[in-house]
Amino acid sequence: MRDFLLHNVSPFPADETANGHGNMQIRALRDGFVFHLLGRSDTDTATVEKTIAAPIADLGGELRQLAPYQWFWVGNATLSQERVAEISAALPSMLALTDQTHGRVRLVVSGPQVRSVLAKGAMIDLADDVFAIGQSVMTQIGHIGAMITRTGDAEFEIMVLRSFAESLWHEIHQMAAEFN
């Protein structure tokens, strides 16, 4: 079985260009990594940034706080399990890392009406001057818990538990349908 072919199957439906013709684009991110960092109750963001300064310089990505003393380190590099183990092992005991690359999956919604689309599901104010590029928030889209991150002028990334990916994909398409 050593020659067995392994591939990483995305939880998002394959048909990702179906709605790419209109004003709104919805795109699944199939690469990259999501690390869940867990600090002690005296850990602040600055400390975490300092702690992972070297690997983040190497791998890229950004920190998104999801709860007190908890962050996602999200990046677009593709990493081997060995590399993840190395990064994890190198961290001091005040910071634990658990790989959630497969557990939290991401899609990107963009287009001029993106805020109107997301307003159908999220209670967060995503206005240009309120929710800056790079800002993240843990919230809900409809009944699905999600982290929303602004990644561009009219572009937002949505991270969701893998098991909800298909439902979210369907819902976002439904929410965007009137603009396409």
Add this chain to the structure above:
Amino acid sequence: MTSFRIDGGTSINRDDVRQFSFNGEKLSGFGGDTVASALLANGKQLVGRSFKYHRPRGILTAGAAEPNALLTIGRDGRRDPNTRATMAELFDGLEARSQNCWPNVDFDIGAVNGVLGPILGAGFYYKTFMWPAAFWEKVYEPIIRKAAGLGRASYDPDPGYYEKCWAHCDLLVIGAGAAGLAAALTAGRAGARVIIADEGAQLGGGMRAERSMIDGKPADIFLGDVMGELISLPNVDIKSRTTIFANYDDGVFGGVERVQKHLPEAEINPNRAMERLWRIVAKHTILATGAEERPIVFGGNDRPGVMMAGAMRTYLNAYGVAPGKRVALFANNDQAYDTARDLEERGIEIAAIIDPRTCPDVGYHGSARHIAGAVVRDTAGRKGLKSITVRHDDGRDEVIAVDALAISGGYSPIVHLACHRGARPVWSDDHAGFMPPMDADGLTPVGAVSGVRGIVACFNAGANAACDALVGLGISARPALIGADVAGDHVNDPEAAGAQDTLPVWSVPSARGKAFVDFQNDVTASDINLAMREGYDHVELAKRYTTNGMATDQGKTSNVNAIGILAENKGVSPGDIGTTTFRPFYTPVSFGALVGASKGFEFQPVRKSPLHGWAARNGAKFVETGLWYRSSWFPKGGETFWRDSVDREVLNVRTNVGICDVSTLGKIEIFGADAAEFLNRVYCNAFLKLPVGKARYGLMLREDGFIYDDGTTSCLAENHYFMTTTTALAAGVLTHLEFCAQVLWPELDVRLASATDQWAQMAVAGPKARATLAKIIDDDLGNEAFPFLAAREVSLFGGKLRGRLFRISFSGELAYEIAVPAGYGSCVADAIMEAGKEFDIAPYGTEALGVMRIEKGHVTHAEINGTVTPADLGMGRMVSAKKDDFIGRVMNKREGLLDAARPLLVGIKPKSPSDRFATGSHILNVGADVRLENDQGYVTSTCHSPNLGHTIGLALIKGGPERYGEEVVIWNGLAGTHVTGVICNPAFVDPENEKLHA
């Protein structure tokens, strides 16, 4: 064009002719018409029948408060009952029908109730249908419900899409009349984020009926200019057709936007919502909802042709509809005279102006006959108004022939949204109305809702209020529309200054016949008086006794008059009576909007395992467990009955090997220097010394000593543990652990992460499990290297992938659970199937899983049902006696939980293998009567055991294991069956655990 449609009409477009039907009759109107204005233009004064007496009713208002003209609009799934004709926009092909009449609105059998009027007064039903009591539900209520009632809901599903949205702003302006527009323009020019919402299709509110010149332009042209500027401002969001129906806490308002309800079927975009439910979060709110004109309570005031003066003016000016050919006005205030002035200008004959005030000086210089100090006491006409009877101040009656009567009893500020959070409105004698509680909690009432009258005054009030509100938000603004020059604004008319203001006339004392207070519920002045005489004189009691102010209009035109009548009769101020409680919703909101997109397939999200696609490819039948879809069995080779598949799957696992998706079980990563101590405290059994590379079964208790959840926890490394929970309690257990970590023991260094979705996890079970897995796992799986309860990371496919392997077993077989990153799950499952092919591997589902755990005597939440302790399940020895403390320690030792008579876990089987029994059956001693005191316990789980060939079960029975071998009766009260059973060891298969350690 009909004789009622005259020139003018600022809201309609005469080039856009629209056909519609009313009770099957083909009629036409114009774009911009409401159904009400189109009906009036077609001379349709009679549009419906009243609720109780089935009296002919016409159109009373031109807006949201309409109590009479409730129609059913549309057909099939798009049928909307109880639609106010005054709010429904006319579209081509619209079908409208009258309600509450049979066989038709012109000839309604139910009108016989009108004759019975004298005995159908307030409290009639309460008094009449009291006995026999058993008749109420079966006889009286169905008849009453059939006779009374409004429209009927459609049984067809609504094909429309609905949705719910959020919006955020600095300033929410509710109402787009003069005050609201000035506020929105002020804030919009200052750059604030503004939402201006109005229930009308077109903004303007009362200004749309205005014929004054503003800054030298006709009012509608001026309005158009203001609208143009608002539309040009990107920071202003104009929401027309949007009713703000509720004021919730923290500046959150509920609104409903009728997005496509005004469109013909062919123009409806299926991807756009029919209606949107808005939750608007506002930093500050300007309440510019205006005031509702009050009717006057006099005899026959409900006859079609009687209309609010302001509504008549709206139909005249905005829709070009003449109310009749010969009109009278009955009003107690100055503002109503605008209607007379406009009617006269349009050449409509005014028969008389009747004003109960003795010396009204209103700056009215028209030619109509003016009768001061008089009232209308009665009206006549069968289905439409023919004449009115005027009682002069000298007591003389005069009958005047008219076909329309405009009435105005003063103005009630629309205070609802200011009162939804509990504040009470305040009575003002000056304004003869209940005023909103001023400037409460980020809400500023302006314009007519705060008693301001006239366009200029409303502009000023709105603009200034916006400036003040913005100062509070750190935005500086200059008032817009201040100092507008308005000709014909009677409040600014010097001649009008000092005129006697509104003289409240709560009811006309000389009224003859039925004088209606509440048109929708057929409540008359005498009903209110009766309620008082019978002791229901508190406003809340009077409402419920008479039904005044109930149903779809919630008393918008009736409440204040009812309060006035109560006050007058008690000799107190209306302020002393007070109002009933204001609650959402301001006007009815469709269930479609409240449900939004969450219906049908979208009712709730679906959670899918990373192995869902693999299971589907292998023919799985799925079952919903919470949000999850789990594979329950895998039919093969012509199997059509589920148990054929399940029996085969079970036997295959017991003989060969099977694979099962267990990804949905909750998984929690636990880190921290104190993780072991933490686990030791949340589990009742010992965890402090769990070595690295080992898993342990754990029981979590609740504080009350009962079992909360069970599962295994493995130590993967020093200070790193991995917990599994049952599928249903995954979120609950994590919440519980977070509570323990954050609240109970914040001093412990423990960190918790949900990892359920990260892993695809498969149980591989059966005598050939090791041989199968050995083909893909690089590590040694022998008993020495990987004994029962071993747990550690392993390498797969020659180092291509790393996963976690646990030697644990729910089935009782030699079994492993292998977890790999979710994305690789389906490939790994395929590989296991390939590896196990030579051993006849087959997938098995949750049904087979359930059978095998019952055969093995393993418990689930069927047994852990919130009433059992570890001892009840035979696990009493797991509860540590050595640990200092753990959750549930103290309460688990309660006397009641140590009672020897508690039911204990046993197995149960039928004496005769052909007998079956069901979960939930109760256990009785042989020969005992079916009585509660004879109850010995109950069956918690059952299945057909393919290994034993008969039904088996787990049960909680008094005496428990001491009774192994005893015959009992298994009683099923629902099916009415008694089966003789035998109590036995719950481990039906491999009680010595030889297979586990194979």
